[in-house]
Amino acid sequence: MYDTLKAHIVQRFGESEQRRIKKLLQELELGDMRPSQLLREMRKLDGNGMNDAMLKLVWLNRLPPDVRSIISISREPLGKVACLADKILEARDGPQLHAASNAVSSVPNHTLTQQIEQLSKEITILKSRVSSQSRNRNRSSLRNRPQTPQSTAETCWYHFKFGDNAKKCRPPCTKSLN
Ligand SMILES: [Zn+2]
Structure with a gap:
């Protein structure tokens, strides 16, 4: 019709x-x-x-x-x-809702969209920053870990570190100097 x-x-x-x-x-x-x-x-x-x-x-x-x-x-x-x-x-x-919707519509829609885009960008940056920080922390904790080889019950520090090329030996040690 x-x-x-x-x-x-x-x-x-x-x-x-x-x-x-x-x-x-x-x-x-x-x-x-x-x-x-x-x-x-x-x-x-x-x-x-x-x-x-x-x-x-x-x-x-x-x-x-x-x-x-x-x-x-x-x-x-x-x-x-x-x-x-x-x-x-x-x-x-309800009149309140109408007033509220008027207030919202007075803010241009594209501004709101831009703000949301900006926020999600910042979140992405923050996320990558946090993850790279935790990566760095892991790396530095690896770096800070004492590099000195730990002697075991069978092997002394020198033999543990230099193997058969060890020039010194310290008891107790199962290996012997060449
Ligand atoms: Zn030794």
């Missing part, structure tokens, strides 16, 4: 008006507007080209489905229906 109406409207208005009509039918979204505000914007764009019944159909099409289903039953004049839609949306979302 909506598509038929759209075709009818596009047909009815001249080529010059099609862009305006297209905006009215396709680009105008509820967004942060109240339903009554949206209706006013539509009326402005329409410029009395459509009767209220047509306008109502276009306007309803932009409302959230649950609100639309309640509103579409109403036989009240379009202006009153718009007020009703405002109230339903307000009752559903």
Whole structure:
């Protein structure tokens, strides 16, 4: 039904008006507007080209489905229906939520995205820094470990370190000097 109406409207208005009509039918979204505000914007764009019944159909099409289903039953004049839609949306979302969503949307979206990207970059840098630090710590602890060979019960320090080339020997040792 909506598509038929759209075709009818596009047909009815001249080529010059099609862009305006297209905006009215396709680009105008509820967004942060109240339903009554949206209706006013539509009326402005329409410029009395459509009767209220047509306008109502276009306007309803932009409302959230649950609100639309309640509103579409109403036989009240379009202006009153718009007020009703405002109230339903307000009752559903609450005025606080609307205020909050306005505050959020006043921060440009790309800034938020940039901040998130920046944060994840910093986390990546921090992660690599931490892992390289722990690597260094392992390496330095290896370096700091005493390099002097430990003599065992069977082998003295000299034989342990120099093997058969040992020039000295210290008891107790099972090996002998050459
Ligand atoms: Zn020895």
